[in-house]
Amino acid sequence: MNHVLGKPAPSGEGNPSAAKKSRSSGPKVTGFRRFVAVDTLILLAIALSAGIAVWYFKGIGAVEEAVYADLRLVLQIVPMIVAGLLLAGLVEVLVPREFVARWLGTSSGFRGLLLATVAGAMTPGGPFSSFPIVLALHRAGADIGTMVAFVTAWSVIGINRLLVWEIAFFDSDFLIVRFISSIPLPIIAGLIARGLFARMWERAEQAKN
Amino acid sequence: MLISGIFLWSIVIVLSVIVLRKPGANYRRALQTFTTQGRRVAVRMPLALLAAGFIAVLVPQEVIGGLIGGASGFQGIVTSSILGSFIPGGPFVTFPFVIALKNYGAGDPQMVAFIAAWSVIAVHRAIAWELPLMGPRFWFIRFASSAVLPPLAGVLAALLWAAFGSHT
Numbered sequence: 001m002n003h004v005l006g007k008p009a010p011s012g013e014g015n016p017s018a019a020k021k022s023r024s025s026g027p028k029v030t031g032f033r034r035f036v037a038v039d040t041l042i043l044l045a046i047a048l049s050a051g052i053a054v055w056y057f058k059g060i061g062a063v064e065e066a067v068y069a070d071l072r073l074v075l076q077i078v079p080m081i082v083a084g085l086l087l088a089g090l091v092e093v094l095v096p097r098e099f100v101a102r103w104l105g106t107s108s109g110f111r112g113l114l115l116a117t118v119a120g121a122m123t124p125g126g127p128f129s130s131f132p133i134v135l136a137l138h139r140a141g142a143d144i145g146t147m148v149a150f151v152t153a154w155s156v157i158g159i160n161r162l163l164v165w166e167i168a169f170f171d172s173d174f175l176i177v178r179f180i181s182s183i184p185l186p187i188i189a190g191l192i193a194r195g196l197f198a199r200m201w202e203r204a205e206q207a208k209n
Numbered sequence: 210m211l212i213s214g215i216f217l218w219s220i221v222i223v224l225s226v227i228v229l230r231k232p233g234a235n236y237r238r239a240l241q242t243f244t245t246q247g248r249r250v251a252v253r254m255p256l257a258l259l260a261a262g263f264i265a266v267l268v269p270q271e272v273i274g275g276l277i278g279g280a281s282g283f284q285g286i287v288t289s290s291i292l293g294s295f296i297p298g299g300p301f302v303t304f305p306f307v308i309a310l311k312n313y314g315a316g317d318p319q320m321v322a323f324i325a326a327w328s329v330i331a332v333h334r335a336i337a338w339e340l341p342l343m344g345p346r347f348w349f350i351r352f353a354s355s356a357v358l359p360p361l362a363g364v365l366a367a368l369l370w371a372a373f374g375s376h377t
Binding site: 040044046066067083087131151182 | 246247252253254256257299304305308325328331337338350361
């Protein structure tokens with residue numbers, strides 16, 4: 001595993017635009033790009049074979065019905081998705097990631113967990129934008145609980161995903177309950193990481209230095 | 210849907226004005242994020258919706274209802290937590306499947322656990338991003354600290370719905 005924790009900073013460190021560039025040229029990412037293209041093909045294969053199966057078992061009428069339902073849903077969702085993706089880009093430009101790292105790296109205690117949760121929830125984009133922040137947090141001196149709370153908050157109560165995807169797909173009842181019941185999760189994960197694994201993490205960090 | 214659309218577009222307009230007026234902020238970079246992301250989504254989302262729709266027609270409703278239906282209780286919450294962990298891809302792939310599952314009788318607390326597991330455990334993301342970038346030790350600690358979260362979210366959601374009774 002050629003992970004970069006505790007090793008010299010990768011080329012993209014501290015500079016979002018450089019990070020973006022390295023995203024499309026780094027060797028790791030080429031592999032991921034290939035993976036992404038493959039996943040489209042897999043989706044296509046699944047859709048086709050499922051469609052053929054529906055045709056075989058339920059007749060052409062059922063296929064047509066499913067396709068129309070799909071088109072209706074796509075038309076409903078597209079305007080929301082376009083707005084949401086624009087939003088993600090705008091937030092990325094407005095809130096530089098070094099700012100987040102500096103702000104969080106030095107806070108500790110329960111306050112640190114809370115701040116990490118808020119920052120994680122407000123971080124837009126996929127793993128390519130969140131994990132570099134976690135690395136930056138690590139280098140700015142954040143503890144394992146803060147990092148875990150950040151990743152958990154970003155993934156489970158991300159505001160960006162809520163605005164872009166969940167509003168488009170789910171009724172308000174479902175998304176409100178889902179959001180509220182997920183709010184405590186980052187803090188809980190952060191506390192567990194701190195309580196059970198802080199020593200294991202620190203010992204490994206000391207062994208590296 | 211209409212109201213949330215207006216809400217979303219208003220935020221976009223406000224933020225656009227801020228970015229355009231702020232010296233040094235780069236509107237073109239914001240658009241770049243939009244186009245790269247948009248290209249990823251444009252093909253995959255309709256395909257995922259279609260695949261999810263077809264599969265939902267094929268899988269008997271009783272099977273979904275029995276495994277992860279509203280009456281499946283805590284066992285269904287655990288089952289959907291495990292299922293959700295292995296769903297690959299972004300929200301544009303996963304949410305269509307959640308919609309299809311919901312239409313075919315999956316329970317709401319079970320789907321809350323499903324989405325939490327897909328978000329937090331995310332086996333595909335661990336393999337593609339977390340292990341290479343953060344290393345196995347970080348992944349292990351994060352996984353061990355998060356494993357209980359999806360069922361917990363499902364239980365909390367069930368309690369919320371029970372408390373407020375808006376759920377049928």
